[in-house]
Amino acid sequence: MLSIVIPSYNEKDNILVAAKRIGSLMRENDIEYELLFVNDGSKDSTWEKIREAAEIDPNVVGINFSRNFGKESAIFAGLKHATGDACVLIDCDMQHPPETIIDMYKLWKNGDVDVVEGRKSSRGKESLLYKAFCKVFYSSLNKSSGIDMRNASDFKLLDRKVVDALNDMPERLTFFRAMSGWVGFRTENVYFDVAERNSGESKWSVKSLIKYAINSITSFTSAPLHAVTVCGLVMLLVSLVLAVNTLYNKLSGNSLEGFTTVILLQLFTSSIVMISLGVIGYYISKIYEEIKARPRYIVSEVLNKKEQKSEE
Ligand code: UDP
Ligand code: MG
DSSP, X not given: OEEEEEEESSOTTTHHHXXXXXXXXXXXXXXXXXXXXXXXXXSSTHHHHHHHHHHHOTTEEEEEESSOOOHHHHHHHHHHHOOSSEEEEOOTTSOSXXXXXXXXXXXXXXXXXXXXXXXXXXXOSOOHHHHHHHHHHHHHHHHHHOOOOTTEEEEEEEEHHHHHHXXXXXXXXXXXXXXXXXXXXXXXXXXXXXXXXXXXXXXXXXXXXXXXXXXXXXXXXXXXXXXXXXXXXXHHHHHHHHHHHHHXXXXXXXXXXXXXXXXXXXXXXXXXXXXXXXXXHHHHHHHHHHHHTOOSOOEXXXXXXXHHHHHO
């Protein structure tokens, strides 16, 4: 059986469309399936729509969060509740073409693959600045963690083994896109064109994207901490050169000059020290958050008879 996890946040107009499109696609191809809609604390009638979808199609499972916990948490909640032999993650807005699920399914079924990654062959409608930002972000992640993330997306098929491996990872601060690569396993790529949003607007603002990027980097690599050390070494070299210069001035009797250098050095070093402290502080706050070991999400309601029976 194939579990299809669909994180949904304020997607009232997309739920029924998604359930219908994916459902009929599965039936056409004779694939046994379940559709797990994770309602990530939507402020609109998304949950009611999921109920409606569950009435129409008994394969629909609904998971309701007590508040908005973010897409990452929704993905992991879906993986936790999925019962299928493989799990597909797909966006609710139909920007990930559902037909690609069939390609993924076939690859998984025929070949010896455990992870099928959906990669964007074209990025759809995005601003140039956003594209440039993504490029820098992914290539720096790539260099620091060694996982190829170019044109990565959250659109993936994972074998049960991989889902279990991910469910066993205890961290609170997750970065799904990279974690599914980190666990390894035999991976294949499938390319897809990003479609236009079915309805509604993207949930990402510039601020939330920057936050997401910083979170992802710090939850996945400690490279910024090492960058602090490199900065320190560079400063040490600079200070060696200046030390020679200063001593030379002192010995040749010109030591009164050079106040500008002192001021510049002061400004420069103190800003580097402060930035470094900030980076370290950021990691400490991450440790603090992890150590509190709060749950990634809180489920207020699960909608599906099978699920409740198996939990009893
Ligand atoms: N999403 C979510 N929680 C959030 C934000 C988004 O579950 O806090 C879901 C959203 O419903 C959609 C998917 O994540 O199914 C991708 O969101 P969106 O389309 O806004 O992102 P984009 O496609 O613009 O990257
Ligand atoms: Mg989208």
